[in-house]
Amino acid sequence: MTADLEERRGSGAERRAAWLLLSPALGAILLFFAVPLVAALFLSLTDFDIYALADTANARFVGLENYLRLLRDPLFWKVLRNTVVFVAIGVPLTLASALGGALLVNSRLAWLRGLYRTVFFSPVVTTLVAVAVVWRYLYHPRYGLINQMLGLVGLPAIDWLGNPTWATVAITVLAVWRGFGYGLVIYVAGLQAIPESLYEAAQLDGAGTWRQLREITLPLLVPTTLFVAVITTVTLFQIFAEPYVMTRGGPLYATTSITLLMYEQGFRWWNLGAAAAVAFVLFALIIAATGLQVLWRKVRKP
Amino acid sequence: MIRRRLATVAVNGALLLFALLTALPLLWMISASLMPSGEAMTLPARLLPSRPTLEHYGTLFSRLDIGRTFGNTLFLASSITAVSLLCNSMAGYAFAKLRFRGRGRLFAILLATLVVPPQVTVLPLFLEIRALGLVNSFGGVIVAGIATIFGIFLIRQFALAIPDELLDAARIDGASELRIYWTIVLPALRPILITLGVFTFLSAWNDFMWPLIVLTDQSKHTLPVALANLSGEHVQDTELMMAGAVVTVLPGLLLFLALQRYYVQGILMGSVKE
Numbered sequence: 001m002t003a004d005l006e007e008r009r010g011s012g013a014e015r016r017a018a019w020l021l022l023s024p025a026l027g028a029i030l031l032f033f034a035v036p037l038v039a040a041l042f043l044s045l046t047d048f049d050i051y052a053l054a055d056t057a058n059a060r061f062v063g064l065e066n067y068l069r070l071l072r073d074p075l076f077w078k079v080l081r082n083t084v085v086f087v088a089i090g091v092p093l094t095l096a097s098a099l100g101g102a103l104l105v106n107s108r109l110a111w112l113r114g115l116y117r118t119v120f121f122s123p124v125v126t127t128l129v130a131v132a133v134v135w136r137y138l139y140h141p142r143y144g145l146i147n148q149m150l151g152l153v154g155l156p157a158i159d160w161l162g163n164p165t166w167a168t169v170a171i172t173v174l175a176v177w178r179g180f181g182y183g184l185v186i187y188v189a190g191l192q193a194i195p196e197s198l199y200e201a202a203q204l205d206g207a208g209t210w211r212q213l214r215e216i217t218l219p220l221l222v223p224t225t226l227f228v229a230v231i232t233t234v235t236l237f238q239i240f241a242e243p244y245v246m247t248r249g250g251p252l253y254a255t256t257s258i259t260l261l262m263y264e265q266g267f268r269w270w271n272l273g274a275a276a277a278v279a280f281v282l283f284a285l286i287i288a289a290t291g292l293q294v295l296w297r298k299v300r301k302p
Numbered sequence: 303m304i305r306r307r308l309a310t311v312a313v314n315g316a317l318l319l320f321a322l323l324t325a326l327p328l329l330w331m332i333s334a335s336l337m338p339s340g341e342a343m344t345l346p347a348r349l350l351p352s353r354p355t356l357e358h359y360g361t362l363f364s365r366l367d368i369g370r371t372f373g374n375t376l377f378l379a380s381s382i383t384a385v386s387l388l389c390n391s392m393a394g395y396a397f398a399k400l401r402f403r404g405r406g407r408l409f410a411i412l413l414a415t416l417v418v419p420p421q422v423t424v425l426p427l428f429l430e431i432r433a434l435g436l437v438n439s440f441g442g443v444i445v446a447g448i449a450t451i452f453g454i455f456l457i458r459q460f461a462l463a464i465p466d467e468l469l470d471a472a473r474i475d476g477a478s479e480l481r482i483y484w485t486i487v488l489p490a491l492r493p494i495l496i497t498l499g500v501f502t503f504l505s506a507w508n509d510f511m512w513p514l515i516v517l518t519d520q521s522k523h524t525l526p527v528a529l530a531n532l533s534g535e536h537v538q539d540t541e542l543m544m545a546g547a548v549v550t551v552l553p554g555l556l557l558f559l560a561l562q563r564y565y566v567q568g569i570l571m572g573s574v575k576e
Contacts, residue, residue, distance in 0.1 A: 031445075
């Protein structure tokens with residue numbers, strides 16, 4: 001109510017200036033975001049393909065046919081499963097490395113904290129395609145640094161990108177390596193927001209480091225963890241460049257993600273209608289997954 | 303006392319190990335790019351070049367014309383950064399400080415659409431670009447980045463702190479609203495403009511899918527697209543590929559190192575929107 005009144009109080013000049021300043025951004029968002037968003041929904045209900053690309057008259061309305069066909073397609077279920085596995089392995093790994101790193105960096109005993117924070121964060125700003133190329137060589141079964149390091153501690157060589165199961169792990173590890181620094185920075189900020197007096201009081205009560213971690217730090221970091229988990233989930237659901245560069249979705253479609261499937265359908269085979277349906281399934285999954293995480297938090301909070 | 307010393311060693315040892323593992327891929331990338339051909343893939347692995355050489359960088363720039371690709375990427379990332387900073391700052395300021403009807407509702411709608419993943423809009427956007435005749439042009443890449451909802455949000459949060467008295471005083475002095483934006487608001491937004499600028503530049507520099515779709519001609523490719531193509535043709539040339547990766551990664555990394563403070567601040571600001 002008060003906001004409404006506040007909005008109305010603006011003078012004519014102020015209102016005109018507001019719309020003038022808003023128009024470039026809003027115009028661009030309308031034209032290159034809002035229109036495509038609505039169009040995508042319609043597109044997913046048509047059989048828009050390479051013939052329609054030549055002449056739009058060739059596209060027909062097919063209702064939910066694209067969605068139904070996806071549900072009957074074993075490849076789609078495989079790709080869906082792959083993507084969920086990327087998320088299911090990647091999110092806990094990211095949270096663990098980000099939190100572990102943040103606890104170390106934030107420790108009163110640590111030296112050179114700023115330097116370490118920079119090192120952990122630097123993969124985040126690297127080009128995904130470039131580091132995927134680098135990691136492809138690190139994963140080389142014979143000469144790759146990773147297998148040679150495993151060999152040093154007596155572990156057998158792994159066919160990282162040639163074996164369907166290991167390829168999924170390999171791609172997830174790359175994604176975690178590139179992303180955990182983001183969560184780490186947010187965790188460090190979360191840790192610094194915890195009042196020192198809580199720890200002092202706990203120390204007076206005779207609580208050791210582990211008990212302080214379990215009973216003060218971790219509970220107070222729940223909102224931070226939720227935020228990092230949601231962001232990581234959304235990012236991993238959209239995984240694309242990693243499999244595109246490292247495996248092209250193979251072997252045997254084991255690393256084809258939803259976005260890679262959408263890209264292949266849309267921009268390789270030009271089945272834009274079917275690809276739009278894939279994109280909406282991804283959208284629904286992202287909403288469902290983030291919704292679940294937020295809900296879980298609400299339920300747990302008394 | 304001894305326990306504390308042990309703990310110090312444990313914490314710093316763990317940090318060092320963790321940091322080395324994190325940095326290893328990037329350090330190896332740089333080292334391998336300087337190795338003579340064939341040296342990066344040996345048993346046992348070499349960590350440093352026997353004699354450092356720049357020959358692969360030479361090949362990239364002379365034979366593979368990566369200078370042009372570099373220029374394309376720089377041009378696109380700079381243009382997108384400049385245009386979007388202007389548009390986002392105007393809109394963010396308007397949402398924060400100018401009173402108009404429907405402001406709250408419009409802003410809420412914009413924020414709600416942040417959940418839409420880019421995959422949803424990319425297909426119709428391509429058809430739109432095609433209808434506008436912008437396929438295989440830099441314009442086609444740029445239009446998708448003119449304004450971002452995240453950018454508007456970030457600017458608005460920052461602009462809320464500009465004191466109203468400052469703007470009102472300028473109004474009483476007879477300054478026009480556009481003049482106020484240009485001479486008072488923009489300078490006051492400087493820190494957040496740097497933050498958003500670094501964000502935007504890096505994400506445009508690193509972007510892969512959209513340039514891959516829009517730019518069909520090899521002479522127009524950006525570094526990530528060119529690198530993905532090269533990695534197919536030149537799988538065996540490890541050292542050459544590492545040089546290409548260095549050329550692609552290094553500018554962004556250096557920019558981040560130079561403006562790290564602003565970047566991290568932006569991340570923390572973005573994370574409070576929860």
